[in-house]
Amino acid sequence: MSEEIMTCVDVELEEQLIAEASRLAIEENPENAPPLADNAALNDNELAMLTGKKWKNGRVLRVSFLDGIPSVQKRVAECAKTWSEHANISFDFGDHPKSEIRISFKHKGSWSYLGTDALSRKQTEPTMNFGWLKPSTSDAKLRRVVLHEFGHALGCIHEHASPDVEIPWNKEKVYTYYAGPPNNWTKQKIYNNILKKYSGKVTQFSMFDTKSIMLYPVSNKLTDGDYQVGFNRELSDQDKKFVAKMYPKVCEIE
Numbered sequence: 079m080s081e082e083i084m085t086c087v088d089v090e091l092e093e094q095l096i097a098e099a100s101r102l103a104i105e106e107n108p109e110n111a112p113p114l115a116d117n118a119a120l121n122d123n124e125l126a127m128l129t130g131k132k133w134k135n136g137r138v139l140r141v142s143f144l145d146g147i148p149s150v151q152k153r154v155a156e157c158a159k160t161w162s163e164h165a166n167i168s169f170d171f172g173d174h175p176k177s178e179i180r181i182s183f184k185h186k187g188s189w190s191y192l193g194t195d196a197l198s199r200k201q202t203e204p205t206m207n208f209g210w211l212k213p214s215t216s217d218a219k220l221r222r223v224v225l226h227e228f229g230h231a232l233g234c235i236h237e238h239a240s241p242d243v244e245i246p247w248n249k250e251k252v253y254t255y256y257a258g259p260p261n262n263w264t265k266q267k268i269y270n271n272i273l274k275k276y277s278g279k280v281t282q283f284s285m286f287d288t289k290s291i292m293l294y295p296v297s298n299k300l301t302d303g304d305y306q307v308g309f310n311r312e313l314s315d316q317d318k319k320f321v322a323k324m325y326p327k328v329c330e331i332e
């Protein structure tokens with residue numbers, strides 16, 4: 079039997095939090111500020127949506143668990159460190175009174191807020207959730223979802239939503255598939271999570287990479303022609319290069 083396609087869901091900030099998230103993002107890293115000259119015609123909220131979500135380079139992000147089983151927590155913490163081999167960001171897992179990333183296992187699905195969007199959540203709220211991890215989950219499956227969600231936490235978007243994407247989706251089949259169980263998604267949710275592309279202006283993106291950990295499996299049944307992508311379980315060479323550029327370890331002085 080083939081492995082079930084479990085899709086990570088995009089989490090988006092509520093409309094009333096967008097302006098505050100934008101303020102916090104620029105406070106964290108001034109590079110997140112949108113270029114003003116290009117955007118003179120936009121209102122405040124539209125402008126806020128063009129704000130970047132990158133952490134300050136070299137940041138030690140505090141990570142705490144809101145719930146969960148210690149053996150699974152330990153495996154999550156071990157796996158997340160893989161990103162720090164390539165990005166100049168480290169994760170300090172512990173029982174912190176205040177933390178930037180807070181993990182829960184009790185909500186539905188797997189998701190994470192994108193980069194600094196996590197700063198606008200309350201300290202009692204999770205910023206990342208692993209709904210399908212259990213002590214019996216295999217290492218391969220755990221790595222796939224943990225690396226993927228921590229990629230979001232660093233500010234990486236879904237590879238299938240990259241402005242450079244070229245997946246020949248069969249839209250009718252996509253809507254039919256995700257409207258059914260176990261997803262039961264609305265049309266809007268399907269559009270937002272599967273078909274929508276981000277604008278090249280707001281996102282850090284690289285050339286479309288079918289090996290990316292940020293790409294979830296694409297089934298042949300949902301595309302036109304012969305097109306599918308398997309289960310990526312490790313960071314691709316391009317993922318590594320991408321985060322190394324986003325969070326460089328060596329300060330280059332020109």
Ligand SMILES: [Zn+2]
Pocket residue numbers: 086087088226227230236
């Ligand atoms: Zn995702």
